[in-house]
Amino acid sequence: MVSIQNNLEKIKYDQFKLEEEIKKFWDENKIYYKVKKKSMRSKKKFYFLDGPPYASAKSIHVGTAWNKVIKDTVLRYYRMCGYNVWDIPGYDTHGLPIEVQIEKAYGIKSKKEIIEKIGVENFVESCKRFVDENIKAMTEQFKEIGVFMDWENPYVTYRDEYIESGWWLIKQAWRKGLLYKGERVVHWCPRCETTLADYEVSEYKELKDPSIYVKFKVKNSQNEYLLIWTTTPWTLPANAFVMAHPDLDYVKVKVDGEILILAKARLEKVMSEAGKTEYEVLEEFKGTQLEGLEYIHPLEDIVPAQAKLAPYHKVVLAPDAVTATEGTGLVHSAPGHGEIDYEINEKNVGAPLISLVDNTGKMTEDAGRYHGMYFRTDANKAVIEDLEKKGALFHKGSIIHRYPVCWRCKTPLVLRATEQWFIAVRRLKERLIEEARSIEWRPNWATIRFINLLKELRDWVISRQRFWGIPLPVWECSSCGYRHVIGSVDELVELGGHKPEQLHRPWIDRVTLKCPKCGGVMKRVPDVLDVWFDSGIAFYASLSYPRNKELYESLKPVDFIVEGHDQIRGWFFSLLRSGIIGFDEKPYKRVLVHGFALDEEGKEMHKTLGNYIEFEELISRVPRDVIRLWAMNNTIWEDLRFSWKSMDMVWRSFNIIWNVFTFASTYMSIDNFDPEQTKLEDVEEALQFEDKWLLSRFNRLLKEYHEAMKDLRLHQAARIVKDFPVEDISHWYIRLIRRRVWEEEATKSKLAAYAVLYHVLKGWLLMAAPFIPYTTEYLYQKLIRPAEPSLPETIHLLEIPEPDDKWIDDEVEQLMDIARKLTEASAAARMKAGIKLRRPVKKLIIALKDNSLRNTIERAAQIVKDLANVKEIEIVGIDFFENMKVYGVEPNYKTMGPEFKKMLRKVIAYVEENKEKVAKDIVEHGEHKAEIEGTVIKILPKHVELKVEYPNWLSTVETDIGIIGIDTRLTKDEILEGYAREIVRRIQAMRKDLSLPVDAYIEVWLEADPEFIEAIEKHRNYIMTETRARNLRLDKPPEEVYQKEWEVDGKRLLIGIKKI
């Protein structure tokens, strides 16, 4: 016969050691692959797509760990529900951030140096090595926190197959006419020498810039000037026109003999800033009157580019570009250096697009004397000097404002017109919105946020002028300009190219094709793709589509993705975008959005802020499962505030859970309980009230757990997992079954308790396994599997049980609630009267408010009797206490509100004033009539709460079911019984001192005062059974036995015990 073995009692609880042991067990026995193999046999597919973390560092962020734990929990849950779970992890590996780190490692600063000093080949190989090292380190950390994913087969975005899948999408875009090359004002990093997409312009710094007021002379006027304001003097050489607001009021002002034109609303501010106190308003008019007014640019003669721009020098109306809150109400416009300028120019002006800044931030030849100067420094200075010389500078100051900087290298960005490759996603807007709406978002507000940003969609700049990325698969004929987009390596070969060593630059750049139109040489456009392109195609590229079509077609669509809310704009969007471009359908069905990991103050956790918690530190201070359960407890879509303290609290729960299992292990093994022999069905007849209660609780919570998991309210499931063993099993059930478990013989009742406890603990382990895989595995190996050797070698191969409705019993649970309340109330009543729990009390009187509860309460009586240590329970009506003095009532808003409505305040005031009268009437007649401001109202018992006072021998406590009281008058019998319990408790303490096994027998010697002797004689049997004493002598203990002298109620008591 196999039975429960006592494996836990001997082990000192050490969560760290436990996890180490299990980690070793998983590794040595290849547990993950066994779990995966079993999962793969299932027909029910669950396609999960891992949002690839960016492999730019060796250590993961706490938030990344949380993210993976969420994923792991869901994957484990679905595996344990019998699904075939696709669980390939991914790594995002291309892009500027990695290039920047490699540049730093080489100690270089520019693209030129990469090409000339390092060589692109070396550079790209270095990027790859760097990424590989990071992937290795990150993978170890993910494994460390117990994530079961296919770590040996991750998808990595830099691999050739992945790149090829990327080309396929570009080809689709091209086929659909969505790919185009165009000119656009973009944010440009002059250090990285590449453009940045809108969403990459994410960092701003407080920078000091010049703030200058410049006079543009009105053409054909004597001394009239348009006054403009700018913080970017370097853009003035590229000025094309001036913008004004049609509805603003403008003025002509005479200052120092000159006439300036500016907005009326700005006049005072500008004049005071320039230190002008004397000025005169000559004229006032609407902005519309300025339209078409021509001017002469002050630098026209020294900037060659101005020759092309001069014909456009006039005022243009642009309500969106001009405000009355800053500047002068007249805005200088350089279409080559401003987004809105560009748009207005396209729409209303049509000046040539001229950008006077080159790739490295220096002014071009067309800028004349500014040629070669860096835009924000030398060029600014020189322009201001020239303006001053020419008398065009009205005022010069400086300003500190937020200015966009490169998110990687922090260099201030420049806006400049460049040629870039685009995908016309704006044309897909309707489809995107339509598909987005049919995606299931958790929580719901994510939909709103997602749709909001789709509405502001702009075309996607996909090209970057860098090295480490998916090469843009566009070949262009150097003689006739003919273009072709390549969709795969095969196609490249077919068209006369060859398969390069790898698909990255520079190898791919060496592949040339023959132009089918003119026979010339076709070369690849040197750009690479935006990194966001990479992860956005993961839903098919991670499966090597289209090379392997079947796999994606059998798995699609993705069933589930989960990332932080920053990814709404990021990955969730880029996936959908690629889905629509490539397949015209949404690639995923369900999305869960989680929060951000913040520091203890609720601030962003960042290395540069000094509040960063290293993963290594975290994992060395707190056990993995504790971290997991703590993190999963947090409301999933809200931010996770880091807290060592709250992790300690969760840790405490683990301790209690350990104690619960030790308890089970200890007693079940003493009694050789065999769960395979004695199943729940076998003990149904013997089930006690508390057993039925626990089974009901367990099944109810199991049901809620499954509902929460399926609905992605993961935190609610986590809370059930954490609280059930603590609140229901430890705090309550075990307390109730202790007496049954201590019985000597294998009674049916005891077996029933074991069967129930075993059933519930095993069920809980399965529910908890997705959340705390280490701990549950450990307890499974120590307790469950030895008793049921036919079970699989790991808990993670089992399935989570479904709830059994037959056990869910509302009445039993309600009844237990009542019993719990009564026990609490009786403890409170004892406290009031100062009677220890060890002293039995003769009678507990329960005065019920609602007499129909009488029967149910009688059923709960035994539990209350035991826990409250009372001899007898008497259930009576609320009117029981004849001599109780009713002194008042308290209004019940919930019932009075709907009835008295607007009168409520007055009725309450009345009741407060007439408490005693109202109470007396309610008790004696069941109602109280009152006249309030002419209206007669009836106050009924349901409207008020009675407040009462009791005789002093009665200690009472009010509860929502009624009033309970205990008779505090102790008789001799009860005093003696109390003594007996005092003695038992002391003998138990001494057993413990000797660390006697729970089932050891002892001999006892007692020397005591006569009153104790009487108690001992009367309760001899009780004392002996409780303490497992074979012998009890009223005698002085012999020298050699363990003995101790006690004092109880001021009386002496000498006890000696000896193991038999």
Place this chain on the structure above:
RNA sequence: GGGCCCGUAGCUCAGCCUGGUAGAGCGCCCGGCUGAUAACCGGGCGGUCGGGGGUUCGAAUCCCCCCGGGCCCA
């Protein structure tokens, strides 16, 4: 400047969707229990539910404005 989320006891948070006299755990103080005890039970202290306004007989909960924090965008 805009969109979305969060703000409840000293700390960590639940309650808010579906309005009805403010909850848990931890901490602190007092008492009890003791065969899972670095556990457990009872009581106490502790809250302008971020602030203001509105709807309602009644608002932590619904609506509007403001403040603080977070993410995303300008």
